[in-house]
Amino acid sequence: MGDLQVKKIILGIISTVAPDADLSNIKGEVRLRDQFDMDSMDFLDIVMELRKRYKIEVPKEEYPQLATLDGCIEYLRPKLEAVAAI
Amino acid sequence: MGMHYDVVIIGAGMSGLAAGIRLAYFGKRVCIVEKHYVYGGLNSYYTLEGRDFDVGLHAVTNYVPPDVRNAPLPRLLRQLRLSREDFDLHPQRFSEVRFPGQRLRFTNDINVLAQEVAERFPQDADNFHRLLEVINQYEDTRSDHPYRSTRQILGDSLNDPLLIEMLLCPIMYYCSAEEHDVDFTQFVTVFKSIFCEGLARPRGGIRTIINALVEKYRSCGGELKMNCGVRCINVAGDRVTSLTLESYETLTAEVVFSSAGYFETMQLCSDVKGDPPPDEVGRVSFVESIVVLDELPANLGHEATIVFFNDAETFTYAVPTDRVDLRSGVICCPGNYEQHQNMPEGLFRLTWLANYDRWASLDEEEYAAAKDSCREKVAQRGAQYIPGFRDRIVYTDMFTPRTIRRFTGRLNGAVYGAPKKLRDGRTRLDNLFVCGTDQGFLGIIGAMLSGVTMANWHLLAKT
C-alpha cells in the first residue's frame, strides 16, 4: 500500500474526528494534537475510528506511535495491508 | 426470553440520547427504553391548542462562536458527529441580574460582566478579576474534587455580600440541587457555561436539538422503544441480570445505563425494599409559566433575554414552605435571542421555586385553583416588566412540580436530582451506571456531555 493511500485513509479519519481542521497544509512530523488543537477525547476517537472502519486494534501502550501523521503512516501501513489482504 | 443488547439505556432525555449515539456509532447493539411517548425528558416539548411549547428551554448554555474549538459545546458536537448547523443556535442579546437597588448586565462576552462589576462594585473590581482567574484555572471536569462550599469561597474572595448573592442567583437557578449553597466544582462549571461562554437558543426550540439527536441515533443503528417504561431492574448479586418492562417483556444487556435519576433507578431494583433516604433525595423544584403575548416583548420595550430577579432583602434559594416563592425567579423571553424576530407570537416564561409536597397534596379542584392563583401572580409580575402586560396575554400554560414528577418520574419533581452527585457514574452494581442529572453534569449541554462521557469511560475507552 502506497504512502499516499495510507495518508488518505488517515486524513479521512481526522476529518471525521475534527471536521473543522484544515488538512490542506498538514505537516508529517508535527504532533496532530498540536496542529489541530485536538484534545484527548478527539485523539481517542482516532483510535476508535480505526477500530470501527478497519477493525484495527491499537493497544494503549502504542498510542504514542499515532502522535504524528508520519508516525501514523508507518505504524498503520502494515495493519491496513493486512486488513486489505483479507 | 426477550432481546439481548450490549447496552440498554433507560430514558430518552438528553443524556440517554447522547450516550446512545456514541455507543451505537461505535458498533454497540443499543436500545433506549423511554417511558413517555415523546423524547426529551426534562427538556421535552408539547403542543396545546395548536401552539408548540418547550417544557424547559430558557437557554442553551456553553455557547461559543464558531472559531472556538476547545470548549464543551464544540467538543460535544465533535463527539456526536454533529455540526453546529444541526443545533441552529443563536446567541442572546443581553441578560440581567436584578436585586433591590442593584443590577448587573451580562452578555456572552465576560468582559461586559467584569465591567459592570467594576462600575457597580468598585471595591470588588480587582477581587472579581482574581476570582475569574481562579475559575478559569479550575479543572472542573475532573471527577475527584471534594465538596467545597461556594458561599465560603466567594465570601473569602469578595467583599460585598450583595455581589455574592447576585452571582450565586443565576448559577443556583440553573443547576443547584442543593438548597442555600452549591458545590464549588458545580459552580465553576455553570459559571463558565453561562458567563464565560454564553447563552443561545435554537430557532426551532428544543425540537431542533432533540430531532438532531434522535435522527443521528437512528442513523447509527440504535433502537428506540417509546411508551416503554422499565418496571423492574432484576438484580442477582452485584449485577443486573435483566430488565422487566411495563409490558412485562424482558430485555437483557451486558451493561445498563440509567438517566432516570439515582434514587429513582435504585427504586426499580429488585433487591431494594423501602423508600430512599428522604434527606438525600432532591427536593428543589419549580413552577414554570409560559405566557403567550400578542406582540414580541422587544416591541413592548422589554429587550433582555433573561432576567434573574430577587426582590427580598436576602436571596433565598430553598424549597419554599408555601406552594411557590414569589420573591425571586427567572424570566426568559425566547424572542429576545438573535435571529428570533420571526416568532409568530411573543413568549414570556417565568420560573419560581416551588414545594412539591404542597402541590402534590391538592385534589384536582384545589390544584386547578392553585394554578389559577399562580396565573394571576404571573400577570402581576409581567406588568412590572411590560406595560399593559395583562391585555396582551393570549394564552397561559403552566406546569408544576407535580407535572414534572408525572412526566419524568423524578421524585419530588426535583429538576436537578439529588444533591449528592455520582461523578464517576458508578453504582453498587458492576454493570449499572447512571448518566445525566445525578451523574452531575447538568442542563441541556451538561446532560449530553454526561451521556458521552459515561459512554466513553465505561464502555468505549475500555474495550
Ligand SMILES: Cc1cc2nc3c(=O)[nH]c(=O)nc-3n(C[C@H](O)[C@H](O)[C@H](O)COP(=O)(O)OP(=O)(O)OC[C@H]3O[C@@H](n4cnc5c(N)ncnc54)[C@H](O)[C@@H]3O)c2cc1C
Ligand atoms: C422547567 C425546566 C427548565 C429548564 N431549563 C433549562 C434551560 O433553560 N437550559 C438548560 O440547559 N437546562 C434546563 N433545564 C434542565 C435540563 O432540562 C436537564 O438538566 C436535562 O434535560 C436533564 O437530562 P437527563 O438526561 O439527565 O434527564 P431526563 O431529561 O429526566 O431524562 C430521563 C428520562 O428517563 C425517562 N424515565 C424515567 N424513568 C423511567 C423508567 N422507569 N423507564 C423508562 N424511562 C424512564 C424519563 O421519562 C426521561 O425521559 C430545565 C429543566 C426544567 C424542568
